[in-house]
Amino acid sequence: MGSVLGGLVSQAEGVFGVVPPEIAEIFVASVRDGFVQVSAFVAVTVLLFSYVQYKTDGRLIRRLEENERAQPLVGALMGLTPGCGGAIVMMPLYLRGSVSFGTVVATLAATAGDSAFVILALAPEAALYAYGLAFVAAVLFGYAIDSFGLGVGRVDHAVRRIGGVETDGGVTTDGGFAAPGGSHVHHYEDEAGCEIEAPTRESTVLRRLTEGALALWWVAAAVALVAGTLYLLRGAPDVAIELGVSYAGVFTVAGIVGTALSFYLYFVGRRYVGHGHVGRGRDTFATLQETFTHAAMETSFVTVWVIAAYLLYEYPVALLNIDIAAMAVAAGVLAPIAGALLGLIPGCGPQIVLATAYAEGAIPFSTLTANAISQDGDALFPLIAIDKTAAVVASIYTTIPALIVGVAVHLAVGPLFGFGVL
Template sequence: MDTASHTSKSAKAVVRYEHLPSFTSALLKNVFFPHLTNKRLLMPLFIAILLTYNSTRAVTLSVLSDAFFQVAAFVYASLALYYVATLRVSAEAIGNYMKAHPVHEVGLSALLGALPGCGGAIIVVTQYTRGVTSFGAVVAVLTSTMGDAAFLLLAQAPLDALTVMAVSVTVGAMTGLVVNKFHNYQAPEADGALQQSQNCDKPKTVSHKAISLSKVFWMIASLPSLAIALGLAFQLPVHSYLAISESTLTLIGAALCISSLGLWSLCGSGSGYASITKEDLIPPPPKWQEKAALDTQFVLAWVVLAFLMFELSVVWFGLDIAGLLQSMGPGLVGLAITIGFLPGCGPQILVTSLYLNGAVPFSAKLGNAISNDGDALFPAIALSPKAALIATVYSAIPAFLVGYGYWYLFE
């Protein structure tokens, strides 16, 4: 593309935004427009536009503050504890144990899948492509995993999270054993493909400075935010203790949330679907502080999206999302299960947020947890597309059985 053509297209794009307020127009032209290849920047851009207008400013500030104090503060605390506890867990040691104890591999794979995040599932998938584990182990881990949505559910509804995990492990192990008995599909070893898949996020597309800033931001903000979040959770007048107004506390929470979302948008390439719906970098961050910060920001971004979808549907269209979804009846369970087929943890975090807001029943959440494969589906597709497709189909069967079984028996 020549310079004149590029300049002409840029001018036309800027003209489209002339009807917006001057602040938003300047933001578009000077900050976002030169970097629109990073789709993550659309999130803070959208929020900036919402804050510009009087009709959406109050609800947006409330959503941002609630998402930060009610969700992100607890998620970071649980992530930090989890990553510190698993700091010395070696993926190679797990692979060697599974190879030496093939009888235990399906059950162990189901347990690895139930661990919050996608690390356990990715271990099993990569070991399978190297011929270490069976296909039943892959089906078991993909069936039991809930991905990063597990952190959100653990932080907000721990008893529900433990129930979902227990059911997922049981169903995953049973499904894996059945698959091994009747269709233990063996994919060709794909170490070359593994190496190629690990280069999907090139270092030059990731801002290492933004990652460092994210770590510092959360190291400073985590404890004060958690203290405020606990006070709000116990319905204490936190703003009175801090000698500020309630609106000022909302502004503080919104500002912290916007800062975190801005860092999230700069910590990934944002160049495709995978970069938006997952957070794991290749190679993964070497320090738990960085990984906890990045994963918290990722969960926060999708939670904010879900909260805004809820509130703006009322402000703009007068819709009741919860009522609309619940009117679907048993079809809602099928919708949640279908969303689970989408690779990545982002859509699954959205479903979990809807569940926590009372928009979807427990049966739908349960079906989604079983059907979703989290971030592990990305390396599975890259390493062995046929195995990934078959495993997804097999995991769909127990998802429909359990989801609809719970619906008809208990709801």
């Protein structure tokens, strides 16, 4: 299988005993392909979005606070942007009482999260339809909550009785429904209690090492982008794992180096350049350097989870001969329901695993769509930190349209596998 694979197998045998070549091959291929086929394209998308944030300097947010009627629509648009940055921006506005609870739900329902990068890279047509449906459902449900309440007060009361939290998820009328015109939480004068960004650690050596790793990471990403683009133009053929100046050699080296640097940046380096909590930290785009740093850190996070998703899928399929697609077909309408329920888990990691499974043909389009609506990404964490009731209520309310739309799509088109996958 090539000198790289042979060397890895030999080293593994010396440390852990005999390792079947198939195990090593799956590992090396996943490490390489995850970066070239996904992360390089994610890096470009994140960089473009970060650059827009850098150029606009937050002007959109200031205008939003002045236009209440447009809030759910703009919130959904912010959530629809790939990654969690747009949605994270909206949460402090709600906690200050600047936007309505319907805006929060619309934002979270439309949130594409970091899993959007995976689908955009591997199945752009599927992303267009799934996130388009999520956007429509988010806007409609957000305005419905602001206009009619839809029982927000009752859910809020029930959650507070279960969780015993003191904060309020929304102002309600005597009838237990949200007041017309939106449900705003109390004004919080001090938001410092929500620490969503870990402090930067001090180490001159590690800081400079991380800065060098960032520069080398972008070189690897640029090379991987070219290799990945050629890979798609050639019809996605099998690429041998090898070293050298050939196309396969460059493909392999860029993938392995890029993944190794991503793991370093995510697990070690981020703490020395002001990104202690990747995905949860406040997006900062004060300079171009910070913009590039943010894009690299965000992509590194995605890379870690993409590699994990590849391995979680490939190993059971290869070693246990599990047909995940057949299991999804057998599940029937339960498949989109499972996708919606998975979206209740905060964060982007599980959603990236699901997105990767879709790209591998393991789950149907209806499941992807339900999860796209239900998932709240990392945007839920700042809300949890200050107002747990509002966070739980919002998460419940994003699951409702996810179940409705997911089941409807499943009944309309059936268990559609591989739709839009490149």
